[in-house]
Amino acid sequence: MESLKEQYEQILIEKSEIIKKIGTLANNDVVKEYLYLCSKRDELTEQQEKIYRDLKYNEYSLCNHIWITTENKYDYSEGRTYQYRGCIKCGLDTRVCQRSHRDLKYLTFDQQIMYYFIRTKSWENGIHTNILCNLELAKAIYSKIKINHPNIDDETARKYFENALYYIRNIKVNDERKESRAKRLSLSSDFNRWS
Ligand SMILES: [Zn+2]
Structure with a gap:
C-alpha cells in the first residue's frame, strides 16, 4: 500500500x-x-x-454501369447465397457490403466511400450480365477496349468484353504468355485470376 x-x-x-x-x-x-x-x-x-x-x-x-458477378458466397448462418456484383467501368463493388465488412475499420477509405454510396444511393442502373469474373481483370479488359474504341457504346463494349474474356479463358497459353498478357492489361505480372 x-x-x-x-x-x-x-x-x-x-x-x-x-x-x-x-x-x-x-x-x-x-x-x-x-x-x-x-x-x-x-x-x-x-x-x-x-x-x-x-x-x-x-x-x-453518372456511370451507366456494366455489371458482372464478382462472387457468389454462401452464408452458413443465414442458409442462403449472396451474389456480389461489380461494375467493369467505374469499379463499384458490392462486396464492400459483405457481412464480414460491416465493421468499417476493415475497409479502406475508397471501400468506405463505396459502402456509404451503396447504402444510401440508388446504384443498380445499367447493363446486367451473367458473367462471373474477377473484377480487376474485367476492369482491365474494359479499359483496354475503351482505349482502342474511345466512343464505344455500352452494349458494344459489353459484347467486346465478353468476346475478350471468352478468348482469354478458352485459348490455352503457357505461363510466360500469361505474364505478358497480364502486363499488356496493366495487371501485375503474377496475376492469376483468369478463370
Ligand atoms: Zn459503373
Whole structure:
C-alpha cells in the first residue's frame, strides 16, 4: 500500500514537471508554427477527403454501369447465397457490403466511400450480365477496349468484353504468355485470376 502511494506521488511530481515544460514550449514561436501547420494540414486533409468522396459519388452516380458477378458466397448462418456484383467501368463493388465488412475499420477509405454510396444511393442502373469474373481483370479488359474504341457504346463494349474474356479463358497459353498478357492489361505480372 505504502509503495503504491509512493509510486503515485512520484508520478504526480514527474507529470507536473512535464506539464510545465509543455507550457513553456507552447509559447515558443517555432513550436507554435509547428502546431499551426499540423492543424492546417489536418483541416486540408479533411477538405480533400470530402471533395474526393464527392468526386467518387459523382462518378458512381453518372456511370451507366456494366455489371458482372464478382462472387457468389454462401452464408452458413443465414442458409442462403449472396451474389456480389461489380461494375467493369467505374469499379463499384458490392462486396464492400459483405457481412464480414460491416465493421468499417476493415475497409479502406475508397471501400468506405463505396459502402456509404451503396447504402444510401440508388446504384443498380445499367447493363446486367451473367458473367462471373474477377473484377480487376474485367476492369482491365474494359479499359483496354475503351482505349482502342474511345466512343464505344455500352452494349458494344459489353459484347467486346465478353468476346475478350471468352478468348482469354478458352485459348490455352503457357505461363510466360500469361505474364505478358497480364502486363499488356496493366495487371501485375503474377496475376492469376483468369478463370
Ligand atoms: Zn459503373
